[in-house]
Amino acid sequence: MPPASRPLEPPRAEREEGTLPALPGAQMGPVVLRFAPFPSGPLHIGNARAVVVNDEYRRRYRGRFLLVIDDTAGSAEKKILPEAYDLIREDLTLLGVTPDEVHYKSDRLERHYAFLPRLFAVDRAYVCLCDGPTLTRNRRAGIACPERDLPREVQEERWERMLAGGYRQGEAVVRLKTSMQDPNPAFRDRVLFRIWEGEHPRVGTRYRVWPMLEFSWAVDDVELGITHVIRGKDLVMEDQMETTIWESLGIRGPLFLHWGLLSVRDAKISKSKSAAEVLSGQYDGWADPRTWSFRSLVRRGILPEAIRSFILGFGLSQADITVPAEALYAENRRLLDPVTPRRIFVPDPLEVVVEDWPEDLRIGRLANHPERPDLGQRELPVDGRFLLPGEDLRARASQEIRLKDLANIQLSGKPSQGSWRARFTSRPNKDIPRLQWVPFAGSVPVSVLMVDGHRVEGRGESSLATGTPGEMFQFERFGFVRRDTEPVPADGTPRFVFAHG
RNA sequence: GCUCCCGUAGUCUAGUGGUCAAGGAUAGAGGCCUCUCGAGCCUUUGACGCGGGUUCAAAUCCCGCCGGGAGCACCA
Structure with missing residues (x-):
């Protein structure tokens, strides 16, 4: 019977509600x-x-x-x-x-075309034949386009001519009559339709008169x-x-x-x-x-x-x-923490040899989740040769450190011939820096894609070699990762993507 | 410059005249943990931009100022 643990389901779905105001x-x-x-x-x-x-x-x-x-x-x-x-x-x-x-x-252009005459009917639209720079300049100066007040019949006829291809791109636009004196210059007789002679990826060259966003x-x-x-x-x-x-x-x-x-x-x-x-x-x-x-x-x-x-x-x-x-x-x-199994990943791994490793300590037992005994544990064979994170190791060169969940060791200064030496000190948990480790023999290469696009290479426990794409782990003292759905590269290195710490 | 919008702790947010000596989250600090200096748990620091008004009472209403932002396209 496992002791009391967290609920299995991700917590606090209820927090979701009530944050948005009611819709008027x-x-x-x-x-x-x-x-x-x-x-x-x-x-x-x-x-x-x-x-x-x-x-x-x-x-x-x-x-x-x-x-x-x-x-x-x-x-x-x-x-x-x-x-x-x-x-x-x-x-x-x-x-x-x-x-x-x-x-x-792009399926709705006919509807937009059909709507425009309603604006002609109430005298709120006209066809403007200014070129672009002139239009902008006049708008800024509050000067009305000379075509603005031409009769409705002329506007409608020019509109038909636009649709029929009688104007080239840039030669005519349809504008809304707001006011050329509107305090917001941007709002003065904005363009409703323009001519665009390019090819649209969905409808090709079927249309040449395109509505602006606001009108559409x-x-x-x-x-x-x-x-x-x-x-x-x-x-x-x-x-x-x-x-x-x-x-x-x-x-x-x-x-x-x-x-x-x-x-x-x-x-x-x-x-x-x-x-x-x-x-x-x-x-x-x-x-x-x-x-x-x-x-x-x-x-x-x-x-x-x-x-x-x-x-x-x-x-x-x-x-x-x-x-x-x-x-x-x-x-x-x-959401993730309560349900995500822990695994060991050692970035930038360096070899540490514990020369007096005890004969009777051959198995390391690691919980899959610190607060979820029901998620079980896994066993790693150990023999005194380990890989530890390089950065941490260098920072603790001659200190006593704890191999998390395993034993304490005293590091003896600088490495020789590529590997670090250490002495076994004790087994019980101790309040000293705790580092994650992986057995030198039986670890596998692991690559983690970071948010900035670079990869952190390292070694992980052997169970990481295979698994289901998309599965999540927390790499202890590293962060949450997801097994990548991209294909595994030819060399077989399992790939993960970093989510966050 | 013009038009509009916004100003609660480092960051995000609750708050629509009293129950706010301002709640939550996140970050920070400290502690805890048969074991993550990167997770978790506990505790804790920390805010109503400024100045006037209205009112018995204002973070909440009004005015001014200051600060920030967006838009000013034949783009979306």
Whole structure:
């Protein structure tokens, strides 16, 4: 009968609830949320908030969660990456989020086209024939475009001509009539449609007139029945645009809610840089830890549940925040620690020979978990020759140290001929530095991929040689690791990925 | 510069006029543990940006200031 131990199930699922405020005007059932990524790469930690918060509200209100791939034409700086369509869907699955519906912006152009005449009808849109620089200059100066007040018939005719290919890229745009005197220069007669003659990865060259984000959403949020748009406050001007459009038509749209900017201090979230490094082969694919993609986090053994509670802990505050990755690790550690077996890994191993090793001490018994006797133990044969972590060894060159769970030894200064000498002192536990060890004979090479992309090589206990990809261990005095799902290299060295300490 | 947003401990967050001499998490410090100087457990340090007002009473409401951030694209 094992003594009292921790519960088997990961603790504190209950902590998850209650951190997000109630959704204004929401009722059970009819709530419809959306997550709308631009397909330029896989989802990364920066998208986590949008996914988790919207999904959380879906769960709470038993509503619907729509994935709307925001794949309008983009720009030179923001290019669609064709494979991102699949990557994004896989990443949602990784997080345990299943969209109720999936839509593609690029499938909806006809709807956007069909909507625009409603704005002509209320005299709130016009076709502007200024070139780009002129448009910008006039906007800044508050000067109206000469085409602005041409009659509706002319606007509609020019619109038809745009659709028919009568203008080249850059020659015409459709603009919303707000006011050229609006105090916010950015808000003066923003562009609704522009011409783009490139080839789209999904719809090819079928369309040449593309809506801007704000207009497409003014249409889609209403047509898709979105009730709440919850996203970062960097998009507030888009709210204003949508609202302006709806008000001019007497349409009632969804409610907008925002959170402030979240940056993870230790994660350089440069999506474009990551993409470049991945595509050039500098990085180890989209799951390279340096990308901070969802898949890289999962590869490291960060549980979706940890990402969830990490995010939900921020609530919906509009303050801009910078959090250390440690906060995410703390969530993960809390879930992992109670259930994760311990193993021995010795980084940068150095040989230590204990010359007077006792004859009768031939087996080391190590608990698989310090607080879970029910998880059993394993036995390691010992003979006086060990591998110890180099860094610790050098720092304790002539001290007495404890081989954790085994015996105490006195190190005798500097190494000779590549190995260190030591004398056996005693067996019982002692309050001296405790180091992890592995028998010199019967250990295996182990490689651990760290967050910065470098590998720590070392030796581990022999049981690490084989196992199931994805299994988690805590390497004592090293950190939590996950057996890599990438193929084992030709030399057979088992590979792990470092999660955190 | 203009528009908008935000300001509770090192960091993140709870708090919507009294029950707050401000709660939690994480980090820090100290201790514990038949044994992780990197896990765990316990204890502990530490905060309402500043100045005015309103009120019997303000972290909570109002004004000003200071500080921080975002946006200002024919990108999303």
